[in-house]
Amino acid sequence: MMHFLLLFSRQGKLRLQKWFLPLPERERKKIVKDMTTMVLARKPRTCNFLHWKDLKIVYKRYASLYFCCALENQDNELMALETLHRYVELLDKYFGNVCELDIIFNFEKAYFILDELLMGGEIQETSKLSIVKSIEASDMLQETMEEYMSKPAF
């Protein structure tokens, strides 16, 4: 199972954090700091896997964002890379040519999309189409609840 998933920029600013294990706030901050230091220190053409404590860290850089997740020993690292890629594809489909600013200004949507892909540290849906449909439907539900005016969601 995945222990956590982090998105951070080249300067180390956190853009998204999803924790699948209960950890105290201080512990989380420390982990974020460790991850950003470790991953940002990696040279460009090195492999995407790291070892940290007893976890396997898989990271991938997409444009200016680093996607970083932590796996247990029996998990398949290559599959984790595919999972990260799947998430990026979903974001791309939703925002249309996604960039970091989209994720900054619409972070809550990024979370909603992630919650359709992963749950409890595991993949919940393997069909991209299905996820996209569910997100659209939930957004519709939200829209109709709003007074269909130009009032934005938040």
Place this chain on the structure above:
Amino acid sequence: MTPSVRLQEMIRVIRSARTQGEERGIIQRECADIRSQFRQGDNGERSHSLAKLLYVHMLGYPAHFGQMECVRLIASPRYSEKRIGYLGAMMLLDEKQDASLLITNSIKNDLSHSSQYVQSLALCTLACMGSAEMCRDLAPEIERLLRASHSYIKKKATLCAVHIIRKVPELAELFTPSARTLLSEKNHGVLHGAVVLITELCERNPDTLVQFRKAVPELVQIMKGLVTSSYSPEHNVAGISDPFLQVRILRLLRILGHNNDTASDAMNDLLAQVATNTDSSKTAGSAVLYETVLTIMDINSESGLRVLAVNILGRFLLNNDRNIRYISMTSLQKIVQTDHNAVQRHRGTIVDCLKDQDTSVKRRALELSLALVSAVNIRSMMKELLIFLSVCPPELRSQTASGIFNAAERYSPSKRWHIDTILHVLTTAGGDVRDETVPNLIQLITTASELHCYTVHKLYRALIKDIAQQSLVQVACWCIGEYGDLLLKGECEEIEPVQVTEDDILDALETVLQSHMSSPATRGFALTATMKLSTRITDNVDRIRSIVSIYGSCIDLELQQRAVEYNALFKKYDHMRAAVLERMPVMDKNSPGHTNGDTSGEIKEPDTSKPKPVEAGLLSEPASQVCDLLDLLGGTDTPLQPSPAPTSTPTTTSSADLLDLLGGLEIKPVPTVSVYEKNGLSLKIQCDKQTETEVTVTLIASNSTQNDITNFTLQAAVPKSVQLQMKAPSGNVIPAHGLGQVTQTVLLNNPNKVSLKMRIRVAYSNQGAMHQDTVQIDSFPSAACQPSFSPL
């Protein structure tokens, strides 16, 4: 009331802050706004404020005052508010907070909501942060949802069940029946969730595992369907149909087939099919192949399949993609013990990976290379490893060094090669080796007696080149001190001759002594080595005397003590100097004092397995008594043998046991012979012959006076060729009236089978008065147990 700033507006404002201080100010203002919003009670605005708070939280600022808001919003009937409330719950609440329990009821209600999207929110939140109590409360609901709903909810309920089982393992039985039926679902999402659930159940409970073995054919069927299916756009990734599901099924098959022949047989064909048909040009295919290989290696697969798996890993090793090389090395590491020969075939590629740029790959290659070292390839592997050591990144150095030492110890083809290798490591990475390396190397050198000349020459040359590597310098100093005479001889078969003068050697040692790079321990080595040379060289003894006396006022306490004692050795005990500084015998690797322990200078019998503090310890206060004892033995001219005394139980003063040496008796009942009886103190002896040359003798002392005898000690001297090893006495107080005894054991080794003699001195206090006495045992008849002795 000021209208609230929209979320995106706030984010923009925060981002425009130019300094940390400015940002903090903005955030403080916003938080104040948010707090007043929360107090006001308008739900519409509330959700906006919570969203803002979540952003602020992600920046790292405290947001605990939003926790109750999450609870309130979750209970709201509006979907947008519920959505943000649940998101807030997942971000701000965890099972440690009390507020988390308050949402249990809302979750319960939402689990039965008419809209599946509301249900999904509840399920997601429960799976993310549900505590054990919440899980226990809501488990029946989840189980219901597992069985009777739409696939969208079913897949989420399945993963929620996985979370519940992880939190509360006892609830596993609740989900086991439904898990089985879920395997017949068509929807991939549900199927995937089902496989995860079954995996979790099987990992936790071996009985459930046995139960689910019956599902192996079904799983094989599903897998076959995926592998051979035609192109399905919905699930296709780079030509592989639903690799996520394939990988999970393979993993479950691995667990089910482990240690079970029937299950393993059932999957053999499938695994072969997957292994051969999967296209591994993209990551997805490689991921599936990787999982297949892991499964093949972990179940009872037939040998052909195992060979296929190792070959796949070998192919991965040559892949351009670094990730895949890394993965293959990780897998090879797992199987190197069991399928050693198969992995050996790829040794060349693995060793090449040592030269990769990537540190992670280098690390894996190093571990694998060390595992692949064997007696056959030791020379070539060591060459590669030594090259690697000189260029490897610093974080891998100590691992490499210890790996090299282990390999050298196990497979070295010759002693000289072994010593060369260790010297090479010390020169390149001396700072990163473990502490035991120095004594280990010294012990190794002493055992290779034919190489002493060669070793000392090599070490001398390394020393004059560079004195920065402490471990190397320490070993070099020790060897020069020990074998300095060989160094001076100049001639040595394996090294081109170089004339080394006594001054050269002393110069080198003095450099070490004076250099600021030398650690205190190193300087101790150098000083002792200088001292030892005083018996090995002829011309420059005065120079040594002056060096030693200078250090008599050194600030470092250890050096000062040594210098003072060596000085004393020059002045008062010059006649003993040769004996004290004699060449050491071969050290036994497992002798008890092998680690550098603390001697506190009181042990008189020098411990040969501890090279450094031994000679210093020799010259502590009871030295005078030892000398006298030797004088007593006079004619036999027996120098005090350096016999190993175990330092783990240090004797308070040097005590020797006077024990009968029996030439060669088998003693069945061990009689006790009295050898001394005077002033109420009586000594008895028990002898026990171990081998032709070894005898164990036990001395028993008892006291028949009215008062306790205190400070009881024994000293002994034996002829030159006999080796004496004294164990610690049981105590040094003998209770009065014969109420107790002091026993001491001595081991004697008489390899030359000379006629045994022994002199014993007894020293004790009784009623405040010091007493001393001596007993000499002149001859030990070989036939009888009774020694003949003459008390003096």
